[in-house]
Amino acid sequence: MARSPLDLVPTMGRDLDRLELRLEASVQTQDPFLTEVAGHLIRAGGKRVRPGFVIAAAAIGQDPPTPATDDVLTGGVAVELVHLGSLYHDDVMDEAQVRRNVASVNAKWGNLRAILAGDFLLARASELAASLGTEVAGLLAATIGKLCEGQVRELQDTGNPARSETSYTDSIEGKTASLLATSCRIGGLVGGLDRVTVDALTEFGRYYGLAFQVVDDILDIVATDEHLGKPSGNDLHEGIYTLPVIRALDSPCGPQLTELLGGAASDANVRSALQLVRASGGVEEALDVARHYVHQASASLNSLAPTTATAALQVATDHLIERARVPLGDR
Template sequence: MHSFDVGNTSQRADLFPSPVGETPPGAVACTNMSPLEALGLPELPADLIRVEEALRSSVAHSDPFLADVAGHLVAAGGKRLRPALTICSAYASSGASSSKHLERSASTDAISGGCSVELVHIGSLYHDDVIDEAETRRGVESVNSRWSNIVAILAGDFLLARASEIAASLGADVAALLASTITELCRGQILELQHTFDADHDRDTYLSAIAGKTASLFGTSCRIGGMVSGADEPTLDALTAFGEHLGMCFQIVDDILDLTAEAETLGKPAGNDIMEGVYTLPVICAREASPELRSMLGEKVTQDQANAIRDIVRKSDGLQIAREFANSEADQAKEALANAKALDPAITSGMCHLVETLIVRST
């Protein structure tokens, strides 16, 4: 097992791309701002280091091979956005005065909750890489490529089981919530797989798939933060709604970037979704008005053909329609927090700024 050295700047770089400062109210989001910077909470990095330590502890095992495989992507780092949402939701539900923000520290239960949702996310990545036949993930060799598909599947199962164990330690309600979320993740992913290379894939099916595979875990990440902080049911529902709408926005923006950004920015081939037969919202919306595009979908394509499809989508209204969907989800996320009067506004303002930063990424 690799140990996490908080003094190792190469390990810290992915978690904390640059010092996290407080974002003034009404500040304009920047396209190069990391999620943690957007939240603008000086206390968050220290608590995310605690999550990192919990993650590494959770994948430790007496079998060194299992420990190495299970810890492979944990050691590779990541944005840790989901545990950050758990911790921020716990902060917001704690009722702490904004003037005391520098003294705020997440509870042990909030750290455990953040660890559990991140383990679910990482476990799902192990399975995704098998499905996609991916060779790399987060700048390192994927588990399926380094070892085998069978090892990757079983290691992903191990991580999901560990997440469930941790959730159970937080109470039956949290355990049940995480279990239902894993069910939703599977439902959404299966729905997406059912419609690969489906030239008639429609908006409603796309939205249902991403609600399951992405938004459900975002919502659960926020809800767990409120649950471990004793928030009442209306507040929990508001946090869940925020997370779910944020997750929808996050996925739509990610799908837009697959069509507009270049490979260097994405860390994968541009138009990768098209190559895999996953027709996302911009493609669906563009296809509705283009018989030419419809005729190019429905079968495997070369990189040159994928680039031609990207060009058609870029010149259509598909991207703008998708951005409007993302904007709507962003507005609903912010509205959910605005209606939750029990939440600390010093925290929810940062959470809203995170939403705005996502929207700027899509333009």
């Protein structure tokens, strides 16, 4: 099975295979234990969306695409290490037990080691970005800051049933969209593309990231644990009210849902809250918002040359809505 639609382009699929080897090599240290902990989620696999976008963005001006250069692969490894480092830290904050169908790092080795390993991944990502020049290094450093800002915004509204859509959007801009925008921008920069194209790719990554997070939040409401690779309904359990919940709170189900959310965060209450959100129409409304972001992402691609890489990014974008529709069935 393909990791992502980019795998359907033979050259890009081979580039992702090369990147996988580089990713594993990037966390090798003289300390076997640190190497094991830092590589835990790498070995668990993943779609590698962010490095895939680095590779695709760099190939926008080529048709057919040529094999990715060392600099392109280095950029891809750097953004994936930032993503993984953020997951290590997120799982500590959420007290998560499972990630990608394996034990989370904090569950396996404890919070302290998970935090330090996450710091190591961010440091290694920064080191790799520095090898690509000051612009890429500064861009990645600023993006790590945006990830933190987005997470802080989310924490500030934890347990707040009055959370606004503006607060939600600001949070996902930082914690998700910023890194996907940066992935596309780094690909364009190291690929030597003109600034107009680099800016269009950055805009594409931003809108894709917004859609990606909305879909992810929908899946947390409607998908199974097996589908997600982690427990479903976890956001509600943690008091994180995402777009489907915000819309449900503004529906006729709102008062009953507010009462449930104000009670104990028991498994029974979470199950009841999930049922209310699903019945409220909030999921369908959130999916409409995701479709809007997908449309904006596609519009950003319209200004790019109609190459194989552009088509691959479009297929990846179309795939987002399909991700949400599978567990939704024919709604």
